[in-house]
Amino acid sequence: MSAETSFSKAPPAAAVAAADFLDTRLGVAKAVKGLARKLFPDHWSFLLGEIALYSFIVILISGTFLTMFFVPSVAEVRYPMDALPVTMRGQQMSEAFASTLNMSFHVRGGLLMRQIHHWAALVFIGAIVVHMMRVFFTGAFRKPRELNYVIGFSMLIMGLLAGLTGYSLPDDVLSGNGLRITDGVVKSIPIIGSYLSYMVFGGEFPGTDTIPRMYTLHILLIPGLILAMVGAHLFLVFWHKHTQYPGPGRTHKNVVGYPLFPVYTAKAGGFFFIVFGVLALMGATMSINSVWNYGPFDPSLVSAGAQPDWYMLFLEGSLRLMPGAAEVVIGGYTLSLNVLIPAVVVPGVLFTLLGAYPFVEAFATKDTGEHHVLDRPRNVPTRTAIGVAILSAFFVLLGGGANDLLATQFQLSINAITLVFRVLFFVLPFVAFIVTKRICLGLQRKDREVSLHGHETGRVVRFASGEYIEVHQPLDEYERWIRVGHDVYRPLEIEPAEDLNGVRRPGHGKDKIRARVSQFFYQDRVEPVTPAELAAASAHGEHDALPALPADRPSEELDARVH
Amino acid sequence: MSIEHREHVGEVTTTPERFENPGISPHRPRLSDEDPRAAKRAERQTILIFTLSILATVGGIVGYFAFPIQAPSLGNVRMSTLTLGLGLGIGMLGIGVAAVHWAKSLMSDVERVEERHVQRSDDATRAAAVEILSTGAAESNIARRPLLKGALGTALALAPLSFLVPLIGNLGADWNVSKFRHTAWAPVNGKLRRLATDPSDRPIKPSDVTIGSVVHVMPQGLPDEPGYLEEKAKAVVLLIRLDPRDLNEPEDRKDWSYEGIVAYSKICTHVGCPVALYERQTHHLLCPCHQSTFDVANQAKVVFGPAKRALPQLPIALDEEGYLVAQSDFLEPVGPSFWERER
Numbered sequence: 001m002s003a004e005t006s007f008s009k010a011p012p013a014a015a016v017a018a019a020d021f022l023d024t025r026l027g028v029a030k031a032v033k034g035l036a037r038k039l040f041p042d043h044w045s046f047l048l049g050e051i052a053l054y055s056f057i058v059i060l061i062s063g064t065f066l067t068m069f070f071v072p073s074v075a076e077v078r079y080p081m082d083a084l085p086v087t088m089r090g091q092q093m094s095e096a097f098a099s100t101l102n103m104s105f106h107v108r109g110g111l112l113m114r115q116i117h118h119w120a121a122l123v124f125i126g127a128i129v130v131h132m133m134r135v136f137f138t139g140a141f142r143k144p145r146e147l148n149y150v151i152g153f154s155m156l157i158m159g160l161l162a163g164l165t166g167y168s169l170p171d172d173v174l175s176g177n178g179l180r181i182t183d184g185v186v187k188s189i190p191i192i193g194s195y196l197s198y199m200v201f202g203g204e205f206p207g208t209d210t211i212p213r214m215y216t217l218h219i220l221l222i223p224g225l226i227l228a229m230v231g232a233h234l235f236l237v238f239w240h241k242h243t244q245y246p247g248p249g250r251t252h253k254n255v256v257g258y259p260l261f262p263v264y265t266a267k268a269g270g271f272f273f274i275v276f277g278v279l280a281l282m283g284a285t286m287s288i289n290s291v292w293n294y295g296p297f298d299p300s301l302v303s304a305g306a307q308p309d310w311y312m313l314f315l316e317g318s319l320r321l322m323p324g325a326a327e328v329v330i331g332g333y334t335l336s337l338n339v340l341i342p343a344v345v346v347p348g349v350l351f352t353l354l355g356a357y358p359f360v361e362a363f364a365t366k367d368t369g370e371h372h373v374l375d376r377p378r379n380v381p382t383r384t385a386i387g388v389a390i391l392s393a394f395f396v397l398l399g400g401g402a403n404d405l406l407a408t409q410f411q412l413s414i415n416a417i418t419l420v421f422r423v424l425f426f427v428l429p430f431v432a433f434i435v436t437k438r439i440c441l442g443l444q445r446k447d448r449e450v451s452l453h454g455h456e457t458g459r460v461v462r463f464a465s466g467e468y469i470e471v472h473q474p475l476d477e478y479e480r481w482i483r484v485g486h487d488v489y490r491p492l493e494i495e496p497a498e499d500l501n502g503v504r505r506p507g508h509g510k511d512k513i514r515a516r517v518s519q520f521f522y523q524d525r526v527e528p529v530t531p532a533e534l535a536a537a538s539a540h541g542e543h544d545a546l547p548a549l550p551a552d553r554p555s556e557e558l559d560a561r562v563h
Numbered sequence: 564m565s566i567e568h569r570e571h572v573g574e575v576t577t578t579p580e581r582f583e584n585p586g587i588s589p590h591r592p593r594l595s596d597e598d599p600r601a602a603k604r605a606e607r608q609t610i611l612i613f614t615l616s617i618l619a620t621v622g623g624i625v626g627y628f629a630f631p632i633q634a635p636s637l638g639n640v641r642m643s644t645l646t647l648g649l650g651l652g653i654g655m656l657g658i659g660v661a662a663v664h665w666a667k668s669l670m671s672d673v674e675r676v677e678e679r680h681v682q683r684s685d686d687a688t689r690a691a692a693v694e695i696l697s698t699g700a701a702e703s704n705i706a707r708r709p710l711l712k713g714a715l716g717t718a719l720a721l722a723p724l725s726f727l728v729p730l731i732g733n734l735g736a737d738w739n740v741s742k743f744r745h746t747a748w749a750p751v752n753g754k755l756r757r758l759a760t761d762p763s764d765r766p767i768k769p770s771d772v773t774i775g776s777v778v779h780v781m782p783q784g785l786p787d788e789p790g791y792l793e794e795k796a797k798a799v800v801l802l803i804r805l806d807p808r809d810l811n812e813p814e815d816r817k818d819w820s821y822e823g824i825v826a827y828s829k830i831c832t833h834v835g836c837p838v839a840l841y842e843r844q845t846h847h848l849l850c851p852c853h854q855s856t857f858d859v860a861n862q863a864k865v866v867f868g869p870a871k872r873a874l875p876q877l878p879i880a881l882d883e884e885g886y887l888v889a890q891s892d893f894l895e896p897v898g899p900s901f902w903e904r905e906r
């Protein structure tokens with residue numbers, strides 16, 4: 001094809017000159033030589049992180065547009081009588097709110113950029129969460145990538161803060177109430193709560209400092225930190241080289257994929273434009289956060305049925321599900337456990353569990369090797385089950401956050417729904433854990449089955465003896481490898497508490513804990529088929545394989561569904 | 564693990580413990596690899612999609628000029644947003660789809676293999692690194708001078724304070740958190756404050772409040788006072804009139820209401836949303852944020868939800884001109900709980 005012809009052609013003189021200019025000053029040829037043919041494995045799930053990255057870039061671009069027209073001040077103004085929208089004319093409002101209206105109605109493309117910015121924010125955090133799920137369920141966090149997992153996890157927290165501060169900027173009724181809830185949560189913190197609240201708001205809620213402060217956090221500090229972490233995150237992806245899914249030819253010591261230039265550049269670069277395009281189309285056609293429908297912030301107003309952005313909904317749900325009785329007064333001091341537990345302790349525990357997970361698992365496996373081939377989730381049933389259990393708790397909280405919608409939608413009593421969710425929050429994770437683990441073990445057994453006996457073909461054959469048999473198509477070695485190639489972990493055996501001379505061995509206590517954790521992880525397992533097992537299976541089950549149908553063995557094919 | 568190709572699984576004389584990696588499966592050529600016409604077709608499709616992107620961008624810019632804002636109308640805002648957005652969206656999407664199509668159909672899809680290198684440095688490098696660091700440490704002479712080490716550490720640890728103390732010290736303004744305890748309902752110079760409507764700031768007579776109705780009120784004149792929003796955020800009150808027979812009042816609060824009219828703080832005792840929805844039949848007030856429900860007939864005690872405490876009641880009375888006034892400030896802090904609330 002054209003590849004050969006372009007190689008034979010001499011590159012244009014201008015390109016040579018430019019390359020020489022850069023190389024003699026920056027030595028770029030070394031970088032090109034080292035990086036341009038670096039290999040990247042291909043899989044759709046590797047796009048999730050890219051979606052997060054690209055929507056962040058879209059956020060930066062659209063956000064820069066917004067900064068040109070947004071005024072981060074709560075100075076009171078009266079909205080002009082000749083401006084749009086008509087409903088806001090003559091109203092008292094902050095400059096922040098007025099400038100948000102102005103940029104939506106009087107700046108061409110302003111509303112578009114606001115909507116793109118907001119949609120991109122929702123997609124950004126959604127993509128981070130799903131990307132994190134991919135990393136979790138495939139074990140991509142294992143050595144040597146634990147630190148990159150921690151960086152990614154910190155970006156999730158930063159993303160939530162970015163969303164929270166951004167949501168507060170337009171100074172409409174919803175954003176004001178979001179801040180008010182933040183104030184209530186901050187005040188519930190023991191001992192220093194009141195002072196923290198003063199620190200956040202520069203005095204009493206709502207104060208005049210909040211919006212300018214949020215603005216600096218939102219457009220400078222938080223994006224700056226995220227950007228730095230994105231840099232470190234991507235550098236480490238390069239440094240470690242990307243993980244790959246299990247498959248023929250893939251090992252922990254190699255990487256199989258396409259070169260950065262040109263294939264990956266075209267695909268990943270192209271994907272940036274796709275994400276940007278989709279976000280722009282969303283911004284063009286789907287209105288979001290139409291703040292003029294809520295009106296300017298007023299501490300006495302609230303809009304019923306308003307929902308926070310989706311990533312805050314779990315906190316809202318958590319606050320809703322907690323019974324009020326938990327608040328106690330001890331020695332004259334108020335401990336608002338009814339707020340502290342749902343808004344601080346529950347997310348704290350959920351996030352700590354997630355953030356610390358790689359280290360917990362490494363503790364259980366006592367595994368020191370490098371891992372570059374991903375796990376199929378079924379092959380690590382306990383991890384998969386833990387992940388699903390955490391997710392199920394998260395979903396119950398989301399449900400709690402939507403309990404008023406559920407109540408009106410399905411004509412149920414809100415009290416009953418709340419009670420059900422309270423129970424589910426404790427019960428569902430256990431059920432999810434057990435069910436997921438069973439499913440994983442079942443899938444592994446199915447893999448063994450298929451590795452030993454081949455695929456069902458749906459063809460049923462009757463032998464002359466009258467015996468019916470379904471024809472099985474044996475796997476080729478590439479297909480089989482995916483099902484038998486993974487490493488198996490078994491519970492760790494610990495050394496006895498005392499050595500041969502009866503002296504207590506130091507570190508035995510820690511080992512005992514480790515053994516227990518390891519038991520929990522790897523007690524129940526299905527091991528992959530070994531060559532010996534396959535040999536045995538094919539020796540006694542010869543007729544399972546596709547028969548050659550010799551003339552002396554007349555047979556009749558039937559539909560498998562009859563069978 | 565090795566990736567050498569294994570010829571005959573199952574025929575080896577000593578069966579290995581585990582299967583061996585069969586190596587990369589053979590490459591299957593695509594239609595466009597073998598058929599020049601298919602390749603040409605893919606090229607044409609790619610060009611077409613790029614062209615679509617170009618047209619969309621041009622269309623978007625035309626939209627910018629076609630829908631000006633000299634005569635602001637909602638229609639223009641809508642059209643401007645739509646045309647610019649479609650231009651940007653299709654413009655970007657076109658580039659992306661074309662590039663990916665190009666990569667998938669015309670660029671080599673042969674997978675390559677590259678070795679990885681372990682992260683751990685080899686022993687010689689590690690030894691050299693340790694050597695360098697210990698030489699440096701020795702040259703700095705720090706090991707034998709613990710006091711120097713301590714002084715360095717302390718100076719480094721303290722230096723940021725010159726930045727942090729003024730920063731944090733100023734963030735909380737006057738740090739006078741006792742302001743949580745007072746609201747604008749406290750009498751000013753001995754004069755009781757009138758209840759007034761919001762936003763028209765008109766004083767209220769009992770006859771303005773019919774049974775079953777709810778009015779949200781503020782101290783009269785508040786909008787002209789300093790710190791208006793902060794004061795309003797604490798002082799908003801719901802005025803509700805019940806049939807006096809439905810009202811269940813304890814002895815010490817009998818004179819806090821006026822002919823079935825009661826006044827309760829509008830700020831939820833959970834985390835501070837304004838309580839909003841009143842149900843006439845049950846006398847329940849519902850906070851839309853997390854659904855705490857307060858029973859107005861029973862001192863606004865919590866009947867459901869995550870709030871613990873009843874809404875604080877504002878004692879009201881009539882002044883000499885027949886307008887409703889607050890007898891005093893609230894007798895407890897309004898809004899969400901905080902650590903030193905009961906002190």
Ligand code: HEM
Binds near residue numbers: 063288
């Ligand atoms: C890091 C991730 C970010 C997230 C998750 C995020 C999220 C948000 C959200 C949800 C809003 C409310 C928008 C609305 O509907 O009006 C907002 C507003 C805003 N954002 Fe961001 N943002 C991010 C980064 C940025 C950056 C980097 C900039 C500037 C360079 C920026 C500039 C702005 C401005 C000026 C507003 C107020 C405009 C308005 O209210 O219409 N944001 N942001």
Ligand code: FES
Binds near residue numbers: 832833836853854855
């Ligand atoms: S603020 Fe009222 S229920 Fe939470």
